Amino acid sequence: MKTIQIPKNTLVILCGPAGCGKSTFARKYFLETQIVSSDRCRALISDDENDLSVSGMAFKIFHLLIDMRLSQGRLTVADSTALDRSARIRLKKLADKNNCHTLLALFNVPLELCLKQNISRERNVEPAVIKKHMQKLGRAARAITEEEYDQHYVFDQGQADQVAIKVT
Ligand SMILES: Nc1ncnc2c1ncn2[C@@H]1O[C@H](COP(=O)(O)OP(=O)(O)OP(=O)(O)O)[C@@H](O)[C@H]1O
Ligand SMILES: [Mg+2]
Known part of the structure; x- marks a missing residue:
């Protein structure tokens, strides 16, 4: 089993299509408060995780909370799709500003599995949206090496379950 060592003051940036298992991974390895x-x-x-009409406000809170936690040197997991380069860079800048480390975890999960996992849960994302996410995933996979994270990992199907995470 691969062991990933991360310093306490790290921003873990999850990146992947809807339904690929980002939140499941986060819950498996990290505290709820992280x-x-x-x-x-x-x-x-808005009491609704799917309410895209409040996305602008939601991302303000998202970035604010991440910034505040990192200012305290707290291990933080950014759970969003982060499929756009601008979204990843915005998060990386928050880490840099707070002198924190970065780890990017990209979930390279096939479309069929994302669609299957998406319908097996309570909250369903439109399949067309997931198909668009898959196109962005390919671009993200090519871009991340140049984006200069302290560590980056590409998890193929099943691999995210096969790691140990050690906070140092
Ligand atoms: N490694 C796994 N093994 C088995 N089932 C999984 C695994 N990862 C995720 N799932 C299942 O797939 C569904 C979607 O997973 P999850 O909600 O973690 O995806 P997500 O990437 O966070 O999606 P979104 O971007 O829409 O929030 C869940 O019902 C979850 O139980
Ligand atoms: Mg999720």
């Missing part, structure tokens, strides 16, 4: 989720931020405003 996870800042864009979907949860939407729900905190």
Whole structure:
């Protein structure tokens, strides 16, 4: 089993399509309080994780919470799709500003599995949206090496379950 060592003052940036398992991964390896989720931020405003009409406000809280936690040197997991370069860079800048480390975890999960996992849960994302996410995933996979994270990992199907995370 691969062991990933991360310093306490790290921003873990999850990146992947809807349904790929980002939130499941976050819950498996991190404390609830360490996870800042864009979907949860939407729900905190409008009681509905799917309410895209409040995305602008939700991302303000998302970034604010991440910034505040990092200012305290707290391990933080940014749980959003982060499929756009601008979204990843925005998060990386928050880490840099607070002298924190970065780890990017990209979930390279096939479309069929994302669609299957998406329908197996309570909250369903439109399949067309997930298909668009897959196109962005390919671009993200090519871009992350140049984006200069302290560590980056690409998890193929099943691999995210096969790691140990050690906070140093
Ligand atoms: N490694 C796994 N093994 C088995 N089931 C999984 C795994 N990862 C995720 N799932 C299941 O797939 C569904 C979607 O996972 P999850 O909600 O974590 O996706 P997500 O990437 O956070 O999606 P979104 O971007 O829409 O929030 C869940 O019902 C979850 O139980
Ligand atoms: Mg999620």
